[in-house]
Structures are given as structure tokens and as C-alpha cells.
Amino acid sequence: MKLRIGCIPGDGIGPEIIRETGKVLERVADKYGHKLEYTEILMGGASIDVHGVPLTEEAIAAAKVSEAILMGSIGGDPATSPWYRLEPKRRPEAGLLRLRKELNLFANLRPAVLYPQLAGACPLKEEISSRGFDILIVRELTGGLYFGERKTIEENGRLKAIDTLTYTEDEIRRIAVKAFEVAMKRKKKVTSVDKANVLDSSRLWRKVTQEVASSYPEVELEHMLVDNCAMQLVKDPAQFDVILTENMFGDILSDEASMVTGSIGMLASASLNDSRFGLYEPSHGSAPDIAGKDMANPIATLLSAAMMLRYSFDLKQEAEDVERAVHAVLDKKYRTVDIMSEGCTPVGCSEMGSLLAAEI
Ligand code: IPM
């Protein structure tokens, strides 16, 4: 089978982790007789350096004709990078937001899993971490505060900034359906997170989610306020299966959930529309402080590529092979610096890629 992949290496550690992921995918393709066809797409700082903008029309067109997009990471250090002296809509992140919107990638799936081999890195007390957890955050990605009208105006000689939080019932329904669909393949529990004690958009969120739930009688639905959810994630993460939430809450809670796994360098993500198309990227950022030093952990990107094989190409066995390779390398106690612990062998990004490829 031919796999046409748009590839966005991006900034910081992006190019390294993409390169190592490529090594493993090459082995998978050889083993199963697939042909990988990459189109490199510039986005973020890498695009600003060449074109002056974080995403060109040509880049969007190239993304649209791919079957899936594999992305490293974008952005730099706002304190030092010249990209952040540009106006907000020309900064690296604006490219990613535009791409999400252009490709209608409304469903962001972010698994937060505690790997048994890495339980020692979990910052929670052992009595909590020993219960393990496997959470899937389903974050709405093309609505809410991120895409509402925003402006800064002057009123009576004072500046005033306005951001708008809007959700239509259709936007809520389609992401809720996605959450219930994935819950059906998991432990059949959805925790819908909102701020319904304050926000109208959250009250609509609750109403629509409740309606969607009636079509999935096997799935248990609970509603939880976002501040309580932030607390529950550190107190008892094992209670969660699927967390369904809006864009901004999902941004914050997914960072928290990944941090409690103790290994943000391991966590994948998929951003999907209502066809088979998806954009796959690690949950972590571009880590400019370690870029080019062969220190990054390529596993989150590789696991994102596994999600790509599964969701966009329907290649379940290939995806499982990749996931098995990750477990095998961890079982053999090879670790990049972010997940290093006593008694393990430290390896760089490139060696980690080779070790993973050798397991396919
Ligand atoms: C993420 C990131 C982005 C977001 C940024 C880079 C715009 O934090 O994917 O979580 O806020 O969505």
C-alpha cells in the first residue's frame, strides 16, 4: 500500500524526532511491503525563516492532498527567538492553529498513559500511581476561545482586550459523538468537563453531551467541573477513561495529564476530522533548549505515527508492531534523558531511533 504522508519537521527538536520516527517507519514499510511517500511541509518558525509567514497557501494545499500529516513540533523560546517579535498572527503557533482550522481537525485525541516501566518517573505518590491509569483526553480543537473574535481596543484612555468563547450545538455534538465512539472501544466511561456553574457555553456543552449520551446507553457519562477535574487528575487519575472537553480546558488538562505520567516525552496525539485524515504530533513542545543536542526522546512522535497507521491508514498490525517496539526497548532499559532512572542505559535520540527500528 502507498502511504502519502505530509511531513512537518518544524522547529527545535522537531527535525530530530521526525528523522528517528522515519527510521522506524521505513522498517515497518519494508516488513509489510508498503511504500512511504513523504512531502515535506514547512510550518512554524521554519516557514517564517523562509517565507516570512508561519504557513503558506502552498503548504496548506500540500497538506490537503496528503492522506495524513506527521508533525514534529513548532515554536521557539518566546524570550529569545526573533519569531516572537512578529505580530501574533505571524508567530509559529498561528501556523498550527490555521492548519487545524483549514483541515477541520476538530477532534484532538491525547492519550495519557502510565507506562509500567516508567512508573518510577511518575510524580504522584506510589499509593496513587500503583493503581495505574490510561486516560484518553478528547479535546475540541477548532472552536472556543482559540477561534472566537479577539481584539484589543482603547476605551477611555485604557487598553481593553477581548476574547470570545463561542460554541454551537453542532460543534459540541460532533466532538461528543467522537468521545462516545472511542469510549465504546475502551472502558465505556466519558467524563465531560466544563464550567457549567459559570459559563453559558458550558451549560450548552452539558445539554448536548447529555443528548448524545442517550444514543450510547452502554457508556456511563459523568459531568465534572474543570477545576475539580484538575484536582482529580492528581488525586485519583485511575477514575478516568475518556475525558471530553472544550479547546482551552483541553489544552490545560492535557498538559497536566501528561505531566502526571512523568514522561511527557512518551505521549502521542492525533487531530482528526470526520474523514480518515489526521494530523499526528507528539504532545510535547519543541524544547529549543535541547534542540540539536541528540537528547530528545523520539518515542512520543513514533507513537503518534502508530496512531497515524491505525486511524488514517487502518494498519492495525503495523501500529501494534510499533507499540511493541517501544515496550521492548523500555523493557531492555534503554532510556533517553527525560525518562532516565537508576540502573538504565542512557541513549541519545539517534540511538533510541535505531534501537526502536531494530525491534520491528
Ligand atoms: C497544544 C499547544 C498549542 C495549543 C499551541 C502551540 C498553540 O499548546 O497543541 O496543546 O494551545 O493548542
Ligand code: MG
Ligand atoms: Mg498545549
